[in-house]
Amino acid sequence: MDKDTAKFVLGIDLGGTKIALATADTQGHILQRQVISTNAAQGAEQAITRAFATGLQLIAQTRTETNGELAGVGIANMGITEEDRILMAPNVPGWDRLKLPQLARQTFETEAIHIENDVKAAAQAELYWGALAGTDTAIYLNLGTGISATLVVGGRIVRGAHGAAGEIAYNLRHVHDELGISHGHAPLEEYVGGGFIGKRAQRQFDTLSTAEEVFRLAPTDPQARTFVEATLSELAFHVTNLAITLDPERLVIGGGLMRSKELIIPHLEAHFKRFVPFPPSIHEAQFSNDAGLMGAIALAL
Template sequence: MVPAPVVLGLDFGGTKIALAVGDLTGRRLGARTIDSRADSRVDSHDGSGGAAAALARGLAAAHELLSEVAPGQELAGVGAATLGIPYDDRVELAPTFPGWGELPFGRLVRDAFPGVPVRLATDVKAAAAAELRWGALASCDPGLYLNLGTGLAIAIVAGGTVITGAHGASGEIGYNLRSPADVYVDEGRRTILEHVVSGQALETTGSTRLGRAVTAADVFTMARTDRDAAVLTDEFVRELAMHLANLTIAVDPARIVVGGGLVRSWDQIETGLRRALAAAVPFPPELSVARFPSDAPLIGALALGVEAAGAALGEEAFA
C-alpha cells in the first residue's frame, strides 16, 4: 500500500519559526518550533546574514521533521507564511527583522523542496486562510480577520478566498493615516497606526508613561487597578475601534474574528469594539475570537499546503 501524501506548513516569525507536517485534510502529524535568531552575533554584524541563517535553519528543521513523522511519504504541497509580504525574490514590509526583506524568500523555499508546489502568504493572510477553511470564517462572505499581535493587520475574506490585493498588501492597516494632518505626509515623517495600536506600540508607550519596563500584557493587567494604565488601554482600544468601524462600513462583513497574542486580554478589548461597531456601522457584524487565536499562521500555512497539493493532485485526492 502506497503511503498517503503529506503537506508541510512553515510559519516564519521575527522571534520563532513554527513548522508542521499534516495529512491532506490538514490534520497535524507532527510539529516543531525553533528560534528565529539563534545567533545574535550574525544578526548584529551582517545585514542579511542572520536572516539567511534563520531561513536556512527553518528549512533544515522542516526536512528533519518530515524524516521523523512522514518517512517515505510524498510531500504533496508546501505552505509558507512569513512576516512581511513574500515574493519569490524578496519580502516587503518586514522592517522588524533586519535582512529579511533582502532574502529571495519564495525562491529559497521552492529550491528546498524541488518539484513540490508551494504557496506563499503573509502570516495574517495565512491565519485568515485557516479560519476560512477550518475555523470561524468558514462559509462567511465577506468576513474580516483582525490580528492583534506584535503588529497590526487585517485580512479580508470574500468569495471563498482571502483577498491579496494587487501587491499582496491588502489589509495592511498598520499604515493607516490617523488624522487629516497626516494627509500628503510621507510614511517616514508621520506616526502610522501600527506605531500606536499594536502589541509592540503598547509595550513602548506603556514603558515610557508608566515609568518601568512592561509588556503589552502587563499594561492590560495593570489597567484593572491602575488608572494610568487604564487610560493607556482606553486610548488603544478607542483608536483601534475607530479604524475597525471605518473598515467595517467599507466592507460590510458578516463576521469579524480576532486573533493574535492580545486576545488574551479580550475581555478588556471586546466591549469597546462592540460599542463602536454598534454606534457607527449601519449593519454591525458578528464579533468573536478566532477559532485558532494563537497558532493560526501555522495552521494557515498547512491550509496553504493543502491548497497547493489540491491544485496539483486534483480534488479526487481529497475525496
C-alpha cells in the same frame, strides 16, 4: 488535491523570534512539529537555512512513519514575498533580500509551494477550520506585536493588487500626518500595536512595560484605565470604518492582545452598535497560539 490520506504537507511559519514547522495530513491534522529560534540578530540567511533543514528532517520522519509522500509546502512569511525580495520586511538583517521562492524550490521536491503573508495565511486557516468557516464577507483582525487585517469577500482572501490589502498598520491617524511608510513609519501600528503599547506604557508608568501588564491593571487603576480606553478608542475608530466600508457579517480577532478580550470585544461591539449600519458579530480566532503555522498548513493544501 487528491484526498489520499497517505499524502502529507509541510507548513513553515517564519517569525522574527521563532520559526514553527509541522507536517500535517490532508485534513490539516498535525503529524510532526518542531520550533526553532530565528536568531534574528545573526541574519536572515542562517534562519532560512536552518528552517529548511528542519523541514527536510520533518518530511523524512513523516515519510518513515506514514509511508506517505509530500504533496505540498506552505510558508507563512513576514512581509510581502516577491521572487527576488521581500517587501515591508521585518527588522531582521537581510530579510528584505531573501529570494525565498527560489530557495524553497531548490530545497523541496515538489512544485506545489505556496508562500503568503502570515496574517493572510492565518485567516486562511480560520476559513478552512476556524471562526471564519462558512463566511462570505468577513474581516480577520490580528492584534499582536503589530496590527493587520485580512479581508474576506466571496469566501476568499482579498490580496489586493500588490498583496497588501488590509495592511491597516499604515493607516493615518490624523488629517495632517506627514510621516508614513515612505519614511519607515506605520502610524496606526505605532499607537495600537502591542509592542508600541508597551513602549507607551513604559514611558507613562514606572512599573509597567508591556501591553499585557497595562491591560491587566486597567480594571482597578484609573490611570491605566484611561490609557487603555484611549488605545481601544483609536483601534475602534479604524476597525469601525473598515466594517462600514466592507459590510462584513463577522469580525474574527486573533493575536496576543486577545488575552485581554474581555476589554477589547465589548469596546468594539459598542462602537459597531453605534456607528456601523449592519454591525458584524465579533468572535475570537480559533487558532490563537498556532495561527501562522496552521495558516502555512492551509496554504499547502
